[in-house]
Amino acid sequence: xxxxxxxxxxKLPIRLECGLHLFMEVMSGKWKISLIxxxxxxxxxxxxxxxxxxxxxxxxxxxQLAQLVSHGILVKKVFDxxxxxxxxxxxxxxQTLIPVIENTARWGETHRSELETLIRNx
Amino acid sequence: xxxxxxxxxxKLPIRLECGLHLFMEVMSGKWKISLIxxxxxxxxxxxxxxxxxxxxxxxxxxxQLAQLVSHGILVKKVFDxxxxxxxxxxxxxxQTLIPVIENTARWGETHRSELETLIRNx
DNA sequence: TCAAGTAGGGCTAAATTTAGCCGTATTGGG
DNA sequence: CCCAATACGGCTAAATTTAGCCCTACTTGA
Numbered sequence: 001x002x003x004x005x006x007x008x009x010x011k012l013p014i015r016l017e018c019g020l021h022l023f024m025e026v027m028s029g030k031w032k033i034s035l036i037x038x039x040x041x042x043x044x045x046x047x048x049x050x051x052x053x054x055x056x057x058x059x060x061x062x063x064q065l066a067q068l069v070s071h072g073i074l075v076k077k078v079f080d081x082x083x084x085x086x087x088x089x090x091x092x093x094x095q096t097l098i099p100v101i102e103n104t105a106r107w108g109e110t111h112r113s114e115l116e117t118l119i120r121n122x
Numbered sequence: 123x124x125x126x127x128x129x130x131x132x133k134l135p136i137r138l139e140c141g142l143h144l145f146m147e148v149m150s151g152k153w154k155i156s157l158i159x160x161x162x163x164x165x166x167x168x169x170x171x172x173x174x175x176x177x178x179x180x181x182x183x184x185x186q187l188a189q190l191v192s193h194g195i196l197v198k199k200v201f202d203x204x205x206x207x208x209x210x211x212x213x214x215x216x217q218t219l220i221p222v223i224e225n226t227a228r229w230g231e232t233h234r235s236e237l238e239t240l241i242r243n244x
Numbered sequence: 245t246c247a248a249g250t251a252g253g254g255c256t257a258a259a260t261t262t263a264g265c266c267g268t269a270t271t272g273g274g
Numbered sequence: 275c276c277c278a279a280t281a282c283g284g285c286t287a288a289a290t291t292t293a294g295c296c297c298t299a300c301t302t303g304a
Contacts, residue, residue, distance in 0.1 A: 011289065012262075014241065019230025020155050020223055022237045028150055030292070033142050046251060057293055062252065070244040072236065083250055083301045093233060100229045101142055107222045108141025111215060114194065115144045119136065122192040133259065134292075152262070168281060179263055184282065205271045205280055 023100070026071050029064045031056050033101075036090075039074060040098060044088045073097060145222070148193050151186045153178050155223075158212075161196060162220060166210045195219060 016022055027033060034053055038044070043052055046065070050058055065088065068074040073094040077087045090098075108115065138144055149155060156175055160166070165174055168187070172180055187210060190196040195216040199209045212220075230237065 008290075015152070016238060016241065018155065018159070019227035019232075019234065020149075022230035022234060022241070023226050024146075024149065024155070025241055026237070027142075027146065030137070033140065033146070037140070047249080057295095058252085059294070060292060063292090067244065070240065072240040078251095086251065093236060096229065096233065100226055103225055104145050104222055105141035107218065108144035110141075111218065112141065112144060114215060115148070116138060118192065118194040119138065119144070119147055122189065130260075169279080179265095180281095181264070181283085182262060185262095200281095208281065 026068075026073060026097075029067060031061055031064050032068060035061070035064060035068060036073065036094070036097065036101070039088050040090060046086055046088075049088075068094075148190075148195060148219075151189060153183055153186050154190060157183070157186060157190060158195065158216070158219065158223070161210050161212060168208055168210075171210075190216075 014025065016025065027036075031053055035049065038049055038052060043049060046062070049065075050056075050061060053061060065074065065076070069076050069088075072091055074088045075091050077089060079085045079087070136147065138147065149158075153175055157171065160171055160174060165171060168184070171187075172178075172183060175183060187196065187198075191198050191210075194213055196210045197213050199211060201207045201209070
């Protein structure tokens with residue numbers, strides 16, 4: 001692994017031909033779905049997110065929050081109070097994602113029993 | 123890497139709490155979006171898929187086709203003719219995926235210019 | 245002064261996915 | 275007989291993502 005300023009230097013190209021690839025690029029990452037949904041519901045401080053998503057390592061949660069920020073889905077607001085605090089929020093672009101997520105999640109819920117069985121034995 | 127009968131033995135648990143996770147589980151894989159779309163449009167024989175998605179290695183394409191089959195999205199039809207031939211098709215479950223893909227892809231296309239810029243410099 | 249809570253990065257290794265090679269078997273055509 | 279096309283699996287290594295450790299710096303409260 002080669003890091004440059006903490007960032008991984010990618011070797012294989014990213015494919016973004018169709019719009020779904022763009023969606024997948026933004027959403028893929030173990031905790032990103034949960035992070036976006038938590039922020040949408042108002043759980044928007046790093047500490048609170050760490051507590052709720054307690055199965056995730058802090059490290060990875062922080063990394064994925066940073067990716068969501070750099071992808072324009074979340075904004076990070078740093079308040080200059082003592083002790084300083086941080087809040088995340090959805091950007092306008094991030095808000096347009098919500099109905100898409102709802103629609104897509106509905107598909108999954110509709111077919112959950114079928115899908116769960118298939119995925120477990122794959 | 124440990125293989126059992128050619129399959130990878132997973133060590134970390136899969137998370138499927140919300141319907142979107144189910145969708146992501148089915149769709150994630152470098153060529154799966156393209157494969158589903160090709161089959162939907164009638165390019166449904168392994169050789170033809172290999173020729174069209176020529177950047178992909180045959181090996182990976184075959185693996186991802188097999189995963190889509192085991193996830194219940196595609197069916198593999200083996201015709202008992204000489205020389206024998208194979209065709210893939212969407213299952214009923216796979217067909218329900220099409221409008222969801224269209225809707226999600228539309229989101230990506232709508233925001234393509236913005237997203238492309240953000241993703242490139244992430 | 246010490247512990248705890250705030251927020252966060254550096255680093256290494258494990259887990260997972262992808263790339264790419266080589267080998268199998270059948271059939272049809274030159 | 276040999277080559278090409280059909281379709282597919284074994285295997286190894288590279289690339290990428292995730293896990294999990296330790297460290298910094300600040301502030302509040304005991």
